Amino acid sequence: MSKMKWMAGSCFALALALLAWGCAGKAGPVAPLNAMTGEHPASWIQTHYTEYIKAPAQCQSCHGSTSDATQAGGISKVSCFTCHTAVNHPANWADPLQHGRAGAQLAPSSDPKVMAGFAHCAKCHGTTYAGGIASSCKACHTKAPHPDKPWVGTSLLKSNHVQTDIGNAAECAKCHLAGANSTMKPLTTPPAGTAPGCFNETLCHGTNIKR
Ligand code: HEC
Ligand code: HEC
Ligand code: HEC
Ligand code: HEC
Ligand code: HEC
Known part of the structure; x- marks a missing residue:
């Protein structure tokens, strides 16, 4: 390849890279807001969490903190904590007694905001728990969205499916x-x-x- 051709090629690549960078800078997820009313769409309550999981920072720019209730509200003056007691998983959620026993294994709640029951996890971790808008449960469990078989602990304190x-x-x-x-x-x-x-x-x- 001649030197000239190589330079032309790399300039083209650079131009493409700049274009991609420029686009990424402007695009990215944008929370829908009606320009006339300044409000989110009517169906927003059912879908807002999906957009939040994709890019939490875009919500924080108008709603303030999503982890500290005292810093929440922001310029929208609508705090996530007016409806939620917690928005994110608690800090010690990887602990099996938390996400398993006190999360997935609880009775499902009729309040769609309550982190209880397997079906609730499926909203974000995928209908077959193999990853949806969040990670796969099998990232840790490898075989199933719960501990390996026989999943019968020798005492009630040990991991056990009968607690479900x-x-x-x-x-x-x-x-x-x-x-x-x-x-x-x-x-x-x-x-x-x-x-x-x-x-x-x-x-x-x-x-x-x-x-
Ligand atoms: C540009 C500013 C802006 C951004 C960005 C924004 N919001 Fe809002 N949000 C508002 C305003 C203003 C309101 C109050 C008007 C309304 O209810 O739509 C509001 C209200 C809400 C409500 C309450 C709706 C209701 O029916 O009471 C929820 C839930 C919400 N936002 C979630 C989010 C989430 C999640 C994100 C990020 C994906 C987000 N918002 C991003 C400005 C914003
Ligand atoms: C007006 C009440 C209201 C406000 C304000 C609100 N939410 Fe929600 N949120 C809900 C409801 C209702 C659901 C259940 C939606 C469903 O499953 O259809 C939900 C579900 C969620 C979920 C899914 C996990 C769960 O607990 O079910 C997340 C994450 C979430 N909201 C984040 C946010 C964030 C971030 C904000 C602030 C930017 C916010 N919400 C503000 C009512 C609200
Ligand atoms: C509103 C969406 C949403 C719901 C509902 C949800 N998760 Fe998550 N979960 C996430 C996100 C986002 C992460 C962090 C990033 C990732 O892993 O993709 C996460 C991470 C986790 C982790 C890893 C925690 C760590 O510290 O490594 C576990 C375990 C987990 N979730 C279990 C559950 C269980 C069990 C349920 C049901 C009781 C559940 N999740 C419901 C969105 C959700
Ligand atoms: C996405 C698929 C999936 C879901 C949902 C699921 N499991 Fe499993 N389960 C498996 C797989 C795969 C195995 C075999 C794991 C192994 O080989 O270690 C298994 C094994 C088990 C075992 C051990 C069986 C044996 O032969 O010893 C028990 C008990 C169990 N599951 C209970 C449950 C309960 C209770 C639920 C609902 C709360 C559930 N599972 C939901 C996939 C699933
Ligand atoms: C960060 C790693 C990690 C992720 C991600 C994860 N788990 Fe676990 N989970 C564990 C560990 C470790 C245990 C304990 C294993 C054991 O006892 O064999 C456990 C135990 C459990 C238990 C049994 C608790 C008990 O007391 O019997 C359930 C149910 C469970 N997980 C469900 C889920 C579901 C559903 C998801 C996805 C939404 C998930 N886990 C994702 C690490 C994880």
Whole structure:
């Protein structure tokens, strides 16, 4: 390649790089706000968290802190803490007793803001927990969105699936229907349309939990 051609090539590459940089500087996610009313769209309550997870800083520019209630509100004068007790995961959330026992394994709440139940985690960590707008649960767990089999601790303090509220059965059904991914299988097939439950032969156990 001649020196001239190489320079032309690198100038072109540089121009492209500058263009990309320039675009990235201006574009990036922008929280939608109606120019006439100065308000977010009507459906914003159902979607705002998705935009927040993508780029938290864009919300902080108008709403102030998203971690400290006393610094929240910003120029919009709408604090996230008027509706939320906490916006982010707590600091010790990686602790299994927190994110597992006091999070995923709790009974699902009818308040969509409460961090309880597997289905709530699925909102951000993906419908199959393999990563959605947040990371995959399998980044740590590798095989399932919970500890490896048999997932039966030897004491109640040890990690144990029996600590899971039965209200989560519909989520377990995504992977454990008719005993899938389990050494324990139901003995009979329940009538079609039976709602998933832990002890009705839809997943792993029958009415007798010993099997
Ligand atoms: C340019 C400023 C600006 C940015 C950026 C901004 N907001 Fe807002 N936000 C406002 C204003 C002004 C209001 C009050 C008017 C309204 O309710 O839309 C508001 C209200 C809200 C409300 C309450 C809506 C309601 O129905 O009561 C939520 C929730 C919200 N913002 C979330 C967010 C999130 C999450 C982000 C980041 C993805 C964000 N906002 C970015 C200015 C902003
Ligand atoms: C007017 C009340 C209101 C305000 C103000 C508000 N939120 Fe929310 N937020 C909600 C509701 C309701 C949901 C549940 C939405 C759903 O699941 O459909 C939610 C859900 C969320 C979630 C998902 C996790 C969870 O707890 O369910 C995040 C993250 C979140 N909001 C962030 C923010 C941030 C950041 C702000 C401030 C910029 C904010 N919210 C302000 C009402 C509010
Ligand atoms: C509103 C979205 C949202 C919801 C709902 C949510 N998470 Fe997260 N989670 C995140 C984000 C964002 C991170 C940090 C960045 C990442 O890992 O992608 C995170 C990180 C984590 C981490 C890693 C923490 C660390 O310190 O390494 C765990 C564990 C976790 N989440 C578990 C859960 C569990 C369990 C639930 C349900 C009870 C849940 N999450 C619900 C968004 C969410
Ligand atoms: C995204 C798929 C997925 C979901 C959702 C899921 N699991 Fe699992 N589960 C698996 C996989 C895969 C294994 C096998 C793991 C291994 O090989 O160590 C497993 C294994 C298990 C085991 C051990 C079975 C044995 O043979 O010893 C138990 C108990 C269990 N899961 C309970 C649950 C419960 C309770 C729920 C709902 C709260 C649930 N799982 C949700 C994928 C899932
Ligand atoms: C930062 C790493 C990490 C991430 C990410 C993570 N976990 Fe865990 N989780 C752990 C560890 C470590 C344990 C304890 C393992 C054990 O006891 O075998 C655990 C335990 C659990 C338990 C069992 C708690 C108990 O007391 O029985 C559940 C349920 C669980 N995790 C669910 C989830 C879900 C759902 C996600 C994704 C939303 C997730 N985890 C993401 C590290 C993580």
